[in-house]
Amino acid sequence: MSDFNQALVTPNIWASLRRHTPARIGLGRSGVSLPTQALLEFQSAHAQARDAVKLPLDIQQLQQDLAEQGVPSLRLHSQAKDRSLYLQRPDLGRRLDADSAAKLKRLATLPGLQHNRRQVVVVIADGLSSTAVQQQAVPMLLAIQSALQALSITISSVCVVEQARVALGDEVGELLASQAVILLVGERPGLSSPDSLGIYYTYAPRVGLTDAARNCISNIRPGGQSVEEAATRLIWLVKESFTRKLSGVALKDQSGGSDALEVAQGRSFLLE
Amino acid sequence: MGYQTSLGGTGYRFNDLKTLMAKATPLRSGDCLAGVAATDARERVAAQMTLAAVPLKRFLQEALIPYEEDEVTRLILDRHDAEAFAPVAHLTVGDFRDWLLSEQATSASLRNLASGLTPEMVAAVSKIMRIQDLIRVAQKIEVVSAFRNTLGLKGRLSTRLQPNHPKDDPAGVAASLLDGLLYANGDAVIGINPATDNYHAVTRLMCLLDEVIQRYEIPTQSCVLTHVTTHLEAINRGMPVDLVFQSIAGTQAANASFGVSLSVLQEAQQAALALGRGTVGNNVMYFETGQGSALSANAHHGLDQQTCEARAYGVARHFSPLLVNSVVGFIGPEYLYDGKQIIRAGLEDHFCGKLLGLPMGCDICYTNHAEADQDDMDMLLTQLAVAGINFIMGIPGSDDIMLNYQTTSFHDALYVRKVLNKAPAPEFATWLQKMGIMDDQHNLLTGHTLPSALAHLQAKL
Structure with missing residues (x-):
């Protein structure tokens, strides 16, 4: 894909947080809208997903x-x-x-x-x-x-x-x-x-x-x-x-009994 | 008794009110799947003409699902407010459309009318309304709800910040959460769909969101979208629950397929109220709905999907929710085939919910097996915002990496606030200014640098 004029786009300094998630964070903005690069990448991903549905x-x-x-x-x-x-x-x-x-x-x-x-x-x-x-x-x-x-x-x-x-x-x-x-x-x-x-x-x-x-x-x-x-x-x-002798709503998944609070505090950078 | 008419020399007969309602519904794939749709365009318009002549009072006499068989029907009829109904009690469905569009229907008169209307009356009139009618009438209605901020005020548009992660990883969730806050999203709720219903995974997320909200003093509320009974268990074990979430539908049998009943919802609402965690209001429930859910559980009783959906709002309003979200395009093309059907359904849901007095939002969305794309979502987003929708979703780059569908992005919310001159909820807007995320004209300030209030996070980037 071609490179676009980055001077026209406001980048996001927190884009490096993408190492924590596959989510499309830190995309930057053109005004308040999606930059051209991110827009085209989205369209490409959508085309691939559409094709996946049809593959037998x-x-x-x-x-x-x-x-x-x-x-x-x-x-x-x-x-x-x-x-x-x-x-x-x-x-x-x-x-x-x-x-x-x-x-x-x-x-x-x-x-x-x-x-x-x-x-x-x-x-x-x-x-x-x-x-x-x-x-x-x-x-x-x-x-x-x-x-x-x-x-x-x-x-x-x-x-x-x-x-x-x-x-x-x-x-x-x-x-x-x-x-x-x-x-x-x-x-x-x-x-x-x-x-x-x-x-x-x-x-x-x-x-x-x-x-x-x-x-x-x-x-x-x-x-x-x-x-x-x-x-x-x-x-x-x-x-x-x-x-x-049952399954579904009546059977709650409680596997893994670790304490909820400890794990949450230990691992989120927003709370350190 | 039956309902009949003739059109162009052809006679049409509809055996009962639910058949008439279904045949009068604008075309959608779910009604075809259920075998209740009109057989052709002429039968559809004949049904619409016949329905327009039905007195509103008729809906109080002919239950679409028998009173004895369905607790939702009982709730709707038992709670009907005859006094509130009085101003329109003499009207037919067709007259009611004219009344809604007239100067008699004002923000105040519509608010007073809500408890006098049944979901079926509201669904009926929506079937003979065009898109612009659905927008015009909804725009008159203001439904305000509150917990830690005030949602639904005129000139405001809020978002649910949806920081989903496929493994519920706390750092991954936090990354999307921060991205959303820096894009001025999250005033309706910070709401995560957990990847599993595992109790410990769910409560871990509850604690994470609660701590972030407290640490940064964000005037908003959190919710982990798990089953209502899991919320109850979490509350009983002292976990920090702001809002109780549940998917609901418009028939007792469909709700049973979700594992809920009116009494369970009541119990959960009472438990959440007892926590007293709201600061400016006590609306503690968050409901999600969607056309097609009753049919997909084979629990639609021969009703069309839009009427079933309106009945779900009849359930919702009994519990004074903070948020009601129609997840319009999530269910797939079997129920709403393409962009055209999704757009109309989204506007119908917003109109029906608002007319019944609900704080409506919409998950403006589509799946990858539907005939829809971003252009369709832009149209629905813009139209719903003109209609005065309370809230929409906000996720990074429109891509939900956990639920595998596309909904509105953080950018989309900023776009629509800009073009329609809308602001976030007042308490949240004040916080955004205090944090240096937006200025007092609601212009976004973030991008090149972190706002000074968040400078300590620089080391984490």
Whole structure:
């Protein structure tokens, strides 16, 4: 990008604080408005985010990546047959298509599955960012898998679902009679974060549940929450929910009992 | 009974009032998704003509969601003030539009009328109003609320400083917070959306914001936008809670999907009031709403999304909030498809909320999967400011790095204050001058250097 005449712009001496945050701080101003450079950078980021929404998940690659880690997966599809319909009809993205539902019903009749009372199903949904899923679903799943072992909870199946929304996990969990569903989903891409993964956790999943029955851990990406942090939070939720037999609003995330005041005073330069 | 009319030789019949309301609603994707929208443009205008002839009194007789089934309906009808309603009780919806635009509707008469109106009456008249009508009438209304400063006065425009950080990192939050203050933002509230609902992470942020406000003696209030029950828990454990936040919707079932009820909201309001942390006022609640929320929880009872939204304001006004924020473009294109739909919805929400007596703000925003861009936001921002909106969002460079959407920036607030000659809330404006951030003509002074009151931060840069 070309350099613009900086004499026309009022810079911000505090722009160096950008080392603390990816936020667009200290942009300077032209009068009170955005300088040309910052304006064009914004437009460029918006164009990239718009394109990320439309990029399809490479599902064969994802399944291959999972297989290489010794994780077999089942490929499913929602009732939204393409991206355009997915964006306009959230109801279709929340339900499995007929073939997928039939596949799961067959799977549920296999011996062994219904007898294990300490098992969960993992659903990997493309959501609004295939990039997030492509890059982070596998390491996230592996972290969850090893953490669950400590609780003697097994993952009964891993389903990869195209054109899927969060509530679709309820149907998968119900058809497989799972104790709980852990759904990994590509979150809506932001200007600075086209790669953010979210986790939704539901105990006793069944069709028709609302968000009040789910716990959410969001912003899992290299510049946000790490896979390890997210796994720690999730495992706390799973453990509590198996004891209390519920999830969602009634199950508050209280993992990590550090004292709030001490941490806040210690780390903000505004208060030193 | 049904509602009917004929238009151009075609007869139209609408089975009930909620169907008529839905069919009369200007086109938006959420109503199409719900299957309640008019089938074509002619049916829509036929419905608008029919709705215009409905007496306002009819809304007191025909509940859109049955009284027995829904506590929001019960709240609206039980609390209706017949005496306040009297000046317009004889009017139809169409007459009411004329009345609102007439000289009879003044700042004072509209203030007195608010408790006599139901959300459904207000939604109905908005459906037959153009953008300029929504602006003209809203501009007459002044809704003032107060906690540590006074918000909503004529000639003022406030912002929520939103220093979100994807990891809730205290230094990251502080960097955006300082940026915002140096751009004269943050008089409505300094409000963070936490990255998690983790109790300790949330209360850490509460303490951070409280200490910054106390240390720099900023006449503003803080809020961490977590669930109302988390606020209650924090209050019970002695954490510094200024405002209690909650997302609300216009039906009991939609609120249940958020994990709230009127009684929980009541409990939280009482708990926050008991803390007595306000200095110039006692409005302790901060609500967020948005068209489409009831439908997305499958809890809309066949109502159109704009009517559901107005009913959410019926909930909000019961709790005398400091701030009500319509998060208009956040929900996505399934409900508001493009810039045109977002702009109209934002102005409808502001109009309906103000007419019901609420201190309305708007998160003028869009997501990256919607057909909208910065030009659309500039239009809505300018129009809402002309309409007299109480507050907007302010974030660094319009980019929310935690919630992944675009809203108005610190710069946007300065732009709109400049072009419309608006000032920050009076107590906050005085503080900005004292700190050397703005002069007495509300010109920004910061940029090349830190103001002397903040010179000690030089070493931290």
